[in-house]
Amino acid sequence: MRKLLSYCSVALLLTLGPGRAAWAQGPVALNHIALYVVDLQKSADFYKNVLLLPELPEPFKDGKHVWLRIGPHSQLHIIQGNKVQDHDINTHLAFSVKDLPKFMAHLDKLHVRYGSWKGEAGQTTPRPDGIKQIYLQDPDSFWLEVNDDKF
Missing domain, CATH: 3.30.720.110 (Signal recognition particle alu RNA binding heterodimer, srp9/1)
Incomplete structure (x- = not known):
């Protein structure tokens, strides 16, 4: 029985190919996108008022982050501190x-x-x-x- 299980395991790995066994559980999913911005309030207002994205609680509570919902399981994180470019x-x-x-x-x-x-x-x-x-x-x-x- 152990030999049969070993052969089945090897056959499964060969079928999936190298590195593909991890993908058997499904592809990765988008969690969040982070944008590094110059003016946090101006950017947050834009995304909330123009794109109508709802704001989410964020854990940092440091005045440098705003989190917004962009999908059922995805977020946009806006972070203060960038230079104009x-x-x-x-x-x-x-x-x-x-x-x-x-x-x-x-x-x-x-x-x-x-x-x-x-x-x-x-x-x-x-x-x-x-x-x-x-x-x-x-x-x-x-x-x-x-x-x-x-x-």
């Missing part, structure tokens, strides 16, 4: 909304600039799969995509 649009966070025109109207009401990938103000960019996207920047110039993906 530019960011490339290719590095961006992407969010989905149910109704992109309604969200665009929300941005218009708040006078938040947004546009297509090419920078055309108030315009969307269609992806090859039909999803529409807009791009905007937060107070620290981090790029954000908002799209109407229904995945």
